[in-house]
Amino acid sequence: MANANLTKAKNAKNDEFYTQYHDIEREMNAYLEYNSNVFKDKVILCPCDDPEWSNFTKYFAQNFEKLKLKKLISTSYAFTSKGIKGEYKVTIFERKNPKFDKKKVEIKGKNFILAKDKNGDNKIDIADLDYKYLEGDGDFRSNEVTKLRDEADVIITNPPFSLFREFLVWITEANKKFLLIGNKNCVTYKEVFPLIKDNKLWSGKTEWSGGLWFETKNPDDVDKIINGINMKNVPSVWFTNLDHGRRHQELPLMTMNDNLKYSKHKEIRGKKSYDKYKNYDAIEVSFTDAIPRDYKGAMGVPVSFLDKYNPEQFEIIGMAEDNGKGFSGGIWDGKNPHCIIDGKSKFKRIFIKHKEIKNKN
Numbered sequence: 001m002a003n004a005n006l007t008k009a010k011n012a013k014n015d016e017f018y019t020q021y022h023d024i025e026r027e028m029n030a031y032l033e034y035n036s037n038v039f040k041d042k043v044i045l046c047p048c049d050d051p052e053w054s055n056f057t058k059y060f061a062q063n064f065e066k067l068k069l070k071k072l073i074s075t076s077y078a079f080t081s082k083g084i085k086g087e088y089k090v091t092i093f094e095r096k097n098p099k100f101d102k103k104k105v106e107i108k109g110k111n112f113i114l115a116k117d118k119n120g121d122n123k124i125d126i127a128d129l130d131y132k133y134l135e136g137d138g139d140f141r142s143n144e145v146t147k148l149r150d151e152a153d154v155i156i157t158n159p160p161f162s163l164f165r166e167f168l169v170w171i172t173e174a175n176k177k178f179l180l181i182g183n184k185n186c187v188t189y190k191e192v193f194p195l196i197k198d199n200k201l202w203s204g205k206t207e208w209s210g211g212l213w214f215e216t217k218n219p220d221d222v223d224k225i226i227n228g229i230n231m232k233n234v235p236s237v238w239f240t241n242l243d244h245g246r247r248h249q250e251l252p253l254m255t256m257n258d259n260l261k262y263s264k265h266k267e268i269r270g271k272k273s274y275d276k277y278k279n280y281d282a283i284e285v286s287f288t289d290a291i292p293r294d295y296k297g298a299m300g301v302p303v304s305f306l307d308k309y310n311p312e313q314f315e316i317i318g319m320a321e322d323n324g325k326g327f328s329g330g331i332w333d334g335k336n337p338h339c340i341i342d343g344k345s346k347f348k349r350i351f352i353k354h355k356e357i358k359n360k361n
Ligand SMILES: C[S@@+](CC[C@H](N)C(=O)[O-])C[C@H]1O[C@@H](n2cnc3c(N)ncnc32)[C@H](O)[C@@H]1O
Pocket: 015, 016, 017, 018, 019, 047, 048, 049, 053, 054, 055, 056, 076, 077, 082, 138, 139, 140, 141, 157, 158, 159, 160, 161, 163
């Protein structure tokens, strides 16, 4: 196997990336700003998380009262199932719990629950978190974790990258509210795109550019070290079906003529017109900020458009057939599935239309 492929294969199996507390807090603040009661009386499930490793559990436990939660459930995946090198270090939290079991600690998943003031200090916080061992290893697909899913109102986590499709199906089949981290390229998966098109899944508040930084447990795949912690940058973004304000902000755009005259993109400025695909009835718009505000037909845009997608401003028609067969929304000539211009294909295009053309110049 060539070196690049080897690295790719290794990364594909590496699911041990841990989300930073401030990234979680910043994202949650967007939903709270939009609706301060968004989590009120809700059962929150974090199904790939335990307090030793996961800031999701920490965030919701620390903010239990502020968010007026009903219950926080968080489950962890057994150490032996994670496939991490090295020995398991029993934590103080585990050892001092009367339920600690040496035989189970590495091979069983755990179920952490926070619902009441257990230690009698008149507040509910992380100190009241209790745990018990699960029957199995905590796989989210198991019957016992699926039961917890059914009990939950909102499912919030950064799931294993390698199981993202399955994880999303697991959530949507139960019709749950969710807030997840996933790789931005997954928007063209056949399990994801139809949800985006039907406005059942959209981008979270955090902007896509720059990806997200995670703590990694893989010492062979580190981008930088911050305060002694190995960090990895991944093109990850938030996906959700909870509303937030940024999603309703109108994208400011110029007319087609003004773009052709003044666009900051040299690929557009000075051209006579926008390019039209040979095989799709749509124009190519390679940059989201160069979408002409007065064009009535279909436009092919990069997937990063979804970071700016406002459902009151645009309609998503489909995506190119090279991303998913049968998804192009009736504008394809049925021949080459790639979006072709001057004999060259454009990568990963989504087709959109303005919802209404406004008469402003
Ligand atoms: C990307 S990490 C994120 C961890 C944590 N949610 C966070 O953001 O800090 C995904 C976690 O899911 C766990 N995991 C992998 N396969 C799983 C499965 N089938 N069921 C439940 N958890 C799993 C991994 O061990 C890993 O800890």
